[in-house]
Amino acid sequence: MQPKHKALLVGIIGVVVLAGIILYSTYVGLKENPDRVQQVKEGAEQYLSENFDESYEIVDTLHDNVSVYDQFNYAAIVESDQEDFQFLVYEHSETGEYMDSYVAETWEYELESFLKPLLHEAYDENNIKELWMTFPKDIEHQLNIDKNNIPPLEENDLNPIIRLTLDRGEKDQDEAKLDQIIEQIQEEFNISSGHVTLAFNDSALFFKDSNILKEF
Numbered sequence: 722m723q724p725k726h727k728a729l730l731v732g733i734i735g736v737v738v739l740a741g742i743i744l745y746s747t748y749v750g751l752k753e754n755p756d757r758v759q760q761v762k763e764g765a766e767q768y769l770s771e772n773f774d775e776s777y778e779i780v781d782t783l784h785d786n787v788s789v790y791d792q793f794n795y796a797a798i799v800e801s802d803q804e805d806f807q808f809l810v811y812e813h814s815e816t817g818e819y820m821d822s823y824v825a826e827t828w829e830y831e832l833e834s835f836l837k838p839l840l841h842e843a844y845d846e847n848n849i850k851e852l853w854m855t856f857p858k859d860i861e862h863q864l865n866i867d868k869n870n871i872p873p874l875e876e877n878d879l880n881p882i883i884r885l886t887l888d889r890g891e892k893d894q895d896e897a898k899l900d901q902i903i904e905q906i907q908e909e910f911n912i913s914s915g916h917v918t919l920a921f922n923d924s925a926l927f928f929k930d931s932n933i934l935k936e937f
Contacts, residue, residue, distance in 0.1 A: 765797035
């Protein structure tokens with residue numbers, strides 16, 4: 722084999738090997754690690770016993786394998802025996818301390834309760850496929866808030882991230898209605914900035930409707 726052909730073959734093999742390494746690393750990163758799951762469960766149980774008087778149960782775990790949250794990769798999902806309310810307990814990725822998302826979930830519930838009637842009126846409840854929102858999960862730690870005395874959402878200028886998916890294509894007034902809803906959010910909760918995505922679950926194979934993105 723000529724040297725030129727040898728070099729080409731070595732180059733092809735190198736690319737294939739590199740691609741294999743990248744794919745394997747991606748697979749390992751996406752796959753749930755049983756040891757980490759057990760670790761976060763044990764850490765969460767200890768955290769709950771030390772920081773909560775009420776009885777809470779770990780009902781599941783969350784593996785954030787697509788980096789939705791900056792604060793953790795693994796979290797325990799905790800549920801109260803007394804109320805239909807869930808929050809997360811996790812080891813913070815920067816500090817290494819265990820924390821909970823109780824305050825963030827409380828404010829998310831408050832915002833969701835306000836938003837749902839507006840969205841149902843604007844887009845029809847039957848068209849709402851998914852509503853997802855989040856505040857920083859460590860907001861309690863950032864603002865040094867006592868979870869036994871959580872202030873109303875409007876007393877804190879927070880930046881929510883909201884994603885609404887409609888089970889249909891885009892219509893003419895969708896963006897205008899979204900602008901009106903954002904104004905109502907700002908007025909009701911004194912929120913100066915945030916990010917809202919309106920997505921569409923249309924049935925087109927090609928030229929699907931683009932998401933509407935709003936920064937305010």
